[in-house]
Amino acid sequence: xxxxxxxxxxxxxxxxEGEALYDLDLYTLGELADEIRREKYGNKSxxxxxxxxNPTNVCADVCKFCAYSASRKNPNQYTLxxxxxxxxxxxxxxxGAKEVHIVSAHHPEVGVDWYMGAFAKIREHFPDxxxxxxxxxxxxxxxxxxxxxxxxxxDMMIESGVDSMPGGGAEIFDEGVxxxxxKGKVTSNQWIEIHRKWHERGRESNATMLFGHVESRAHRIDxxxxxxxxxxxxxxxxxxIPLVYQRDNNFLRVENxxxxxxxLKTYAISRILLDNIPHIKAYWVTASIxxxxxxxxxxxxxxxxxxxxxxxxxxxxxxxxxGMNLDDFVAMIKxxxxxxxxxxxxxxxxxxx
Ligand code: V47
Numbered sequence: 355x356x357x358x359x360x361x362x363x364x365x366x367x368x369x370x371e372g373e374a375l376y377d378l379d380l381y382t383l384g385e386l387a388d389e390i391r392r393e394k395y396g397n398k399s400x401x402x403x404x405x406x407x408n409p410t411n412v413c414a415d416v417c418k419f420c421a422y423s424a425s426r427k428n429p430n431q432y433t434l435x436x437x438x439x440x441x442x443x444x445x446x447x448x449x450g451a452k453e454v455h456i457v458s459a460h461h462p463e464v465g466v467d468w469y470m471g472a473f474a475k476i477r478e479h480f481p482d483x484x485x486x487x488x489x490x491x492x493x494x495x496x497x498x499x500x501x502x503x504x505x506x507x508x509d510m511m512i513e514s515g516v517d518s519m520p521g522g523g524a525e526i527f528d529e530g531v532x533x534x535x536x537k538g539k540v541t542s543n544q545w546i547e548i549h550r551k552w553h554e555r556g557r558e559s560n561a562t563m564l565f566g567h568v569e570s571r572a573h574r575i576d577x578x579x580x581x582x583x584x585x586x587x588x589x590x591x592x593x594x595i596p597l598v599y600q601r602d603n604n605f606l607r608v609e610n611x612x613x614x615x616x617x618l619k620t621y622a623i624s625r626i627l628l629d630n631i632p633h634i635k636a637y638w639v640t641a642s643i644x645x646x647x648x649x650x651x652x653x654x655x656x657x658x659x660x661x662x663x664x665x666x667x668x669x670x671x672x673x674x675x676x677g678m679n680l681d682d683f684v685a686m687i688k689x690x691x692x693x694x695x696x697x698x699x700x701x702x703x704x705x706x707x
Contacts, residue, residue, distance in 0.1 A: 372575035387622035387653030404659035405446035413459035417536035421603035421670035456487035460495040477515025491523030494540035521560030553590025593633035602671030625653025
């Protein structure tokens, strides 16, 4: 059976077939992904009202693509106190945020209690806010550096009030590319093990893929298929988030950046291959808002959120430092022909605009 018929019959594709999807023309691929997206969600596009918070940029690891951590290129170190973190969350809650998305660098001195204490304080003062915190890279770092098992760190997170885990730190699972990008950080198998353990605790998480740097199409497909295998076992992933590499202020030399077509194809292929991960998120921060809006027609059903302040990708050149105004966001989704639906962090619908 040919590839297009296989997709239309909702049959599972393997590595080779996944790679072959890239050879289809953009419109055919978009149509196939859009059929699946509309079957699941019709005209709805999801977003949430959230706040990104990055409590420290002091990092023991060196990832070549990172412009956020304090380094030779960014000598301005900071580490927020719990009081400062609480003040920020208080302001965001006042502005309507229902989720705080907390990702830190790998601080070698503050101790596990600084991380967990921040979550516990937020939980104590704001019992209703959803805390999405700690990438698997942070879990691995805290475990290794401070002498704990993954189980201990994950249980501490739950005791401290963390609700779900973000998808960061996945980068590209291929071991060769990963060694080149971020040797010494959480390995691919460890990233998968940590999410498996989190899901086994009845908790949900997301998964990212950083692409558009030195990886090949085959590496992207391999990355998606490793996630599909874990999802078959646990069902704990809510969303897959392809992150488009941002090039400024870092140590990764890249010759060829992906075209808009290549980015849209990657969204569409993820929708087709990841038949068991419900949501494909076009993270407007790295796709740019215009391409993210178009990605809604290429399989994506989620645009992340208003964010309020963004530090990781904006350090590398993305136009996201100040987040997105809610009214503008809603108007843009409407003008692009979709129905904006505000969701909570676990994708329950809160408001249809
Ligand atoms: O893992 C770092 C990426 C990630 C760059 O779970 C870069 O809902 C592009 O994981 N260009 C952290 N990306 C952010 C993240 C995330 C974002 C939004 C939503 C969710 C979610 C998770 O940022 C890291 C890394 O892959 N990153 N540097 C860069 N130069």
